[in-house]
Amino acid sequence: MIGALAIILAIVVAASYFASGDPDGLERVADDHGFLGAGRDNPFSIIADYVFPGLSGPIATVVAGIVGVAVVFGLVWLLGRGLARRRTPEA
Amino acid sequence: MGLPIHLLHTPDGFLSGPIAIAMWVVTAGVIAYAVRRTNESLDERAVPLLGVTAAFIFAAQMFNFPVGPGMSGHLLGGVLAAVMLGPWAGTLVMTAVVAVQALIFQDGGLLVMGANIFNMGVVGTLGGYWLYRAIAGLLGGEERRRLPAAGIAAWTSVVAGAAAISVQLVASGVAPLGVLPIMVGAHALIGIGEALITVAALAFIAKTRADLLRLRDAQPV
Numbered sequence: 462m463i464g465a466l467a468i469i470l471a472i473v474v475a476a477s478y479f480a481s482g483d484p485d486g487l488e489r490v491a492d493d494h495g496f497l498g499a500g501r502d503n504p505f506s507i508i509a510d511y512v513f514p515g516l517s518g519p520i521a522t523v524v525a526g527i528v529g530v531a532v533v534f535g536l537v538w539l540l541g542r543g544l545a546r547r548r549t550p551e552a
Numbered sequence: 553m554g555l556p557i558h559l560l561h562t563p564d565g566f567l568s569g570p571i572a573i574a575m576w577v578v579t580a581g582v583i584a585y586a587v588r589r590t591n592e593s594l595d596e597r598a599v600p601l602l603g604v605t606a607a608f609i610f611a612a613q614m615f616n617f618p619v620g621p622g623m624s625g626h627l628l629g630g631v632l633a634a635v636m637l638g639p640w641a642g643t644l645v646m647t648a649v650v651a652v653q654a655l656i657f658q659d660g661g662l663l664v665m666g667a668n669i670f671n672m673g674v675v676g677t678l679g680g681y682w683l684y685r686a687i688a689g690l691l692g693g694e695e696r697r698r699l700p701a702a703g704i705a706a707w708t709s710v711v712a713g714a715a716a717i718s719v720q721l722v723a724s725g726v727a728p729l730g731v732l733p734i735m736v737g738a739h740a741l742i743g744i745g746e747a748l749i750t751v752a753a754l755a756f757i758a759k760t761r762a763d764l765l766r767l768r769d770a771q772p773v
Contacts, residue, residue, distance in 0.1 A: 462600060462604065464760075465604045465608070466604070466607070468608075469604070469607050469608050469611045470611075472608070472611040472612055472614075472615060473611045473614065475615065476611065476612075476614040476615035476616075477614075479615075480614065480615050480616040480617075480624075481616040481617055481618040481624035482616075482624075483616070483618060483622050483623055483624040484622070484623065484624065485560055485616060485623070485624050485625055485626060485742075486619070486623060486624075486625055486714065486735065486738040486739050486742050487560075487561075487562065487714075487717065487735070488560075489622065489623045489738065490731055490734055490735050490738060491566070491727075493734075494727055494728065494730075494731055494734075496566065496721070496726050496727050499565045499566055499726055500562075500563035500564070500565045500566055500661075501563060501564045501565040501661070502563070502658060503563075503564065503654065503658045503661060503662055504662075506656075506657070506658035507655070507656045507657075507658075508656055508657055508658075509657070509658045510657070510658065510659075511614060511657055511659070522614075525657070526611060526614055528656075529610050529611075529614075529652060529653075529656065529657060530607045530610055530611055532652050532656060533603075533606045533607050533610040533648060533649055533652050534603040534604070534606060534607040535603075536606075536648050536652065537602050537603045537605075537606040537607075537644075537645055537648050538599060538600070538602070538603040540602075540644060540648065541594065541596075541598070541599035541602040541603065541641075542596075542599055544587065544590045544591045544594050544644075545594040545595065545596035545598070545599050546591075546592075546593075546594060546595065546596065
């Protein structure tokens, strides 16, 4: 578990420093075909664009990514706990 | 330097209201069914694996890799989630990732979230899982042929997801029909990255924690 979280943290750091800055497939096609401008921002944002508020540069994305990893992990853990069946007999 | 990270998912405005709502209705039905199936079968020992898989997919989706001149791609992770967790828990994990991306990171719209979950989660996890099982069966069983089956399913899931969003864009009157072959072609390249990452992750897990691969409820769906 600790090892897995360390790997995930390393991916966040690597993505923040080394990810390609080019648009992804959908964004590129939308730009080429003139409908990129149809996109609207969400009415609210908490950590817009993976840049943690108050920070700048790759470290803002590292912090944003760590927050995201923690929120996703926690949310799914709680969801799983809520849905899972006990299979191991109670002591 | 890849900053800022590009927004990865379909924003609001790309799909018409009726199409976005129709996709939400379909997706909500799938999620409700996935909750029931997960509640029936999820072993509590698998809960930490759910969290780790979701966190890995979230982090890996941030990592855009170069695909061609002026274009990048990133992992979707639907097949990886399905192979690790089964199709129903996998669908819920993908739903959670897409929801957090939209609600906290403004990555992906709210009205189109149903479509985003469908195209990346439902197509990738349900469709991807059935394809994975079918290919593994044809090749001689999941234990022995996990990696090639997962690789082919991962590639196909990205191309199928791209086809799905293209059809929704065209049906919305936002994009011309010509985007369909272009999106499919672009994602045929991006899908190679999806297949490589999915196979590498599963190979790593098979080598270090093979027991995790047997945690999934293995009954055919």
